[in-house]
Amino acid sequence: MSVRRIGQGLFSSPARVLVVGFALTILGGSVLLMLPWAWAPGVTTRYIDALFTSTSAVCVTGLTVVNTATHWSVFGKVIIILLIQVGGLGIMTFSTAIAMILGRRIGLKERIVIQEATGQFQMTGLVKLVRHILVATAIIEGIGASLLFFRFAPKYGPLRGLGFSVFHSISAFCNAGFDIIGNSLVDYVADPLVVLTVSGLIIVGGIGFVVIAEVWRTKLKSRLSLHSRLALRATGLLLACGTIAIFLLELGNSKTLATLSPTGKILGAWFHAVTPRTAGFNTLDVGSLRQATKLLTVMLMFIGASPGGTGGGIKTTTFAVIWAGVLCAVKRREEPCMMNRRLSTDLMERSLAIAMISLSLVLGATFVLTITESGHELLPLLFEATSAFGTVGLSTGVTPTLSTIGRLTIILTMFMGRVGPLTVAIALATPPRGGEVRYPEEKVIVG
Numbered sequence: 001m002s003v004r005r006i007g008q009g010l011f012s013s014p015a016r017v018l019v020v021g022f023a024l025t026i027l028g029g030s031v032l033l034m035l036p037w038a039w040a041p042g043v044t045t046r047y048i049d050a051l052f053t054s055t056s057a058v059c060v061t062g063l064t065v066v067n068t069a070t071h072w073s074v075f076g077k078v079i080i081i082l083l084i085q086v087g088g089l090g091i092m093t094f095s096t097a098i099a100m101i102l103g104r105r106i107g108l109k110e111r112i113v114i115q116e117a118t119g120q121f122q123m124t125g126l127v128k129l130v131r132h133i134l135v136a137t138a139i140i141e142g143i144g145a146s147l148l149f150f151r152f153a154p155k156y157g158p159l160r161g162l163g164f165s166v167f168h169s170i171s172a173f174c175n176a177g178f179d180i181i182g183n184s185l186v187d188y189v190a191d192p193l194v195v196l197t198v199s200g201l202i203i204v205g206g207i208g209f210v211v212i213a214e215v216w217r218t219k220l221k222s223r224l225s226l227h228s229r230l231a232l233r234a235t236g237l238l239l240a241c242g243t244i245a246i247f248l249l250e251l252g253n254s255k256t257l258a259t260l261s262p263t264g265k266i267l268g269a270w271f272h273a274v275t276p277r278t279a280g281f282n283t284l285d286v287g288s289l290r291q292a293t294k295l296l297t298v299m300l301m302f303i304g305a306s307p308g309g310t311g312g313g314i315k316t317t318t319f320a321v322i323w324a325g326v327l328c329a330v331k332r333r334e335e336p337c338m339m340n341r342r343l344s345t346d347l348m349e350r351s352l353a354i355a356m357i358s359l360s361l362v363l364g365a366t367f368v369l370t371i372t373e374s375g376h377e378l379l380p381l382l383f384e385a386t387s388a389f390g391t392v393g394l395s396t397g398v399t400p401t402l403s404t405i406g407r408l409t410i411i412l413t414m415f416m417g418r419v420g421p422l423t424v425a426i427a428l429a430t431p432p433r434g435g436e437v438r439y440p441e442e443k444v445i446v447g
Contacts, residue, residue, distance in 0.1 A: 022058060022087075022419050029054030029083045038076035045071070048407055055411045057083035059418035060310055062177025062280030062393020063384075065400050065407060069182040077180055081167050087418065088174025088205070088310040089137060133209045137173065140204055144169035147197040151188070172201035175311040177280015177393030185271075189283035190264030195271050202279040206305030207235060226341050227317060231306040234316035235277075242273030242300055246293055255288035276300035278311030280393020287396045291379065294396070298383055301390040302362065312391030312417045314358045321351040350422070357421040362389050365413045372406045373398065384410065389417040 032038060033050040049065050056063050057080045066072075072080065145165040152168075153161030164180060171178045179185065188194035204212065211228045218224055224232075247269035250257040257265045271283045276297050289297070304313010320338065325348050328336035336343045365385035366378075373381060380396040387394050388410045402410065416424050 018423055019419055022415065025083070025086060026051070026055050026058045026415070029058060029079065032079045033072075033076060035075075038073055038079060040071055040073050040076075043071055048404055052407050052411055053080065054083060055414050056393070057081075057176065057178065058087035059391050059414040060084055060087045060174045060176040060278070060312075061388060061391040061414045061418070062171075063388060063395060063399050063410065063414070064178070064393075065402065067182060068178055069180045077167065080178060081170055084174050084176040084178060085170055088170075088176065089133065129209070129213070132213050136209065136212055140201065141166075141169045141173050144173060144197055144201045147193065151191065151194055168198065169201060172198045172279065172281065173205040173310065175202055175205050175278045175280070175305060175309070175391070177275070179281065184282045186283055186285065189268050189271070190260055192263070192267060195267045195283065198279075198281060199271055199274040202274050202277060202281070203235065203239075206277050206279070206309045206311035207231060208306040208308035210308045211306060226339060227307075229339060230317050230320050234320050235306060238277070238300065238303065238316065239270075239273055242276070242296070243270045245296055246272050249290055249293045249296070250284070253288070253290055256284045272297070273300070275394065276390075276392055278305045278313055278390050278392045280387075282394060286394050289396075294379055294383055297394065298386045301386045301392045301394070302358070304390045304392075312389065314354050318351045318354050321347060322355055324348075325352070353425075354420075354422045357425055358389060358417075361413060361416055361421055362386050365389070365409050368409045369406055372403050372409070373401070375401075385413060388413040391417050 030047065030051040030053075033054055034045060034047060039045055045066070052063075052065050053068075055061075068077070068080065145162075145168075148165040148168055149161060152164040155161065156164055167178075167180055170176075177184075181187070185194060185198065208231055211231050214224055214228045215232075247257070247265065250269065250272075251265065252258055257268050260268055268284055271281075272293075275281050277300065286294075286297075302313060303319045304315055305311025306316045307318075321336075321343060324336040324338045324343055327333075336348060362382075362385050365388065366382045369376075369381040369385060370378065376398055380398050383394070383396050384398045386392075391414060399410070
């Protein structure tokens with residue numbers, strides 16, 4: 001088979017372009033992280049660790065097998081934050097930005113891939129959307145870095161404080177969760193400036209660029225699209241319920257909230273409700289959380305952020321659509337509805353496919369980890385697998401102890417979680433030849 005034919009096969013569909021694009025970026029990042037000047041003095045790096053870090057950065061996950069603050073040099077940290085920015089914006093968004101800077105025309109094929117990557121329903125206005133994404137990203141990350149500078153500059157000095165502020169602002173907005181402090185944001189659990197700034201960046205980054213643009217243009221709630229209203233309502237509901245539940249569950253835990261001030265308790269509960277939305281930062285010791293809180297965190301990580309943003313998970317709107325289908329079946333309605341709008345069968349099938357493939361991926365990864373990491377209990381391994389799939393980055397302490405097979409399992413899970421399990425499945429699937437066959441219908445007893 002010729003090289004040209006292989007290339008045409010790899011890039012024969014938007015889904016395959018996205019999968020290959022992310023894979024090549026990860027491999028390129030791992031090569032850069034293997035350069036000796038990317039390491040801190042006296043440190044050596046195995047390729048599996050460089051590959052793991054590159055995957056975690058591009059997939060904006062935040063799981064790390066080495067301490068980012070001490071293992072990597074300034075050059076290595078710059079590489080990591082660039083990989084986070086590329087992964088957060090999306091490969092096609094970043095490629096389109098470079099093409100626009102170079103004055104290249106964005107062709108039809110590129111527009112189709114951008115449409116797939118951003119989840120748009122129509123092809124018009126895609127280049128304008130990319131331009132808005134870039135401008136909004138620069139403004140939001142700039143505001144976040146400016147606010148964090150007031151806290152980091154007095155502690156680390158103006159120049160180093162600026163570097164810390166920029167790094168953590170980008171990492172927060174891209175929902176990556178990488179930190180160069182050494183213990184995430186545990187030291188700032190009761191600091192309103194840091195907690196509210198970082199949580200604000202996480203929420204705005206995870207809500208989706210389409211929603212941000214629509215809210216910016218539309219002041220009246222009634223004029224927002226169903227997608228934006230659904231994303232905002234689901235996000236608000238999950239944050240409110242998560243905060244209340246975590247506050248009540250951890251209030252008597254002396255290792256988390258019990259020893260904090262009243263303000264610290266509220267900020268700690270709030271931040272831990274925000275961070276499972278695929279962010280990865282933590283102000284509470286995740287390993288010290290109660291079992292019920294860990295399980296709740298797993299649920300929040302599985303749902304994740306909203307479509308078109310920098311987060312992972314099955315997405316808030318997918319979760320909402322599935323529940324609409326459940327209510328439709330319970331109430332024996334013919335068609336599922338939400339907010340006085342009818343949902344299509346295709347949308348319902350796509351949502352169910354995403355949820356089932358994602359659940360299978362998480363359970364499959366957990367099953368492998370129970371074999372390769374037999375020294376750990378089931379819940380921490382389920383937590384690890386879900387965190388990888390949801391591109392969250394929270395860990396109970398399992399990540400640094402993973403075996404080589406365990407690390408490869410988490411790498412694959414992070415990759416599929418960021419690109420999208422359905423996108424990967426479509427990219428790997430072979431389209432039927434000769435048209436689709438319509439078979440006779442027959443009933444099956446369920447329930």
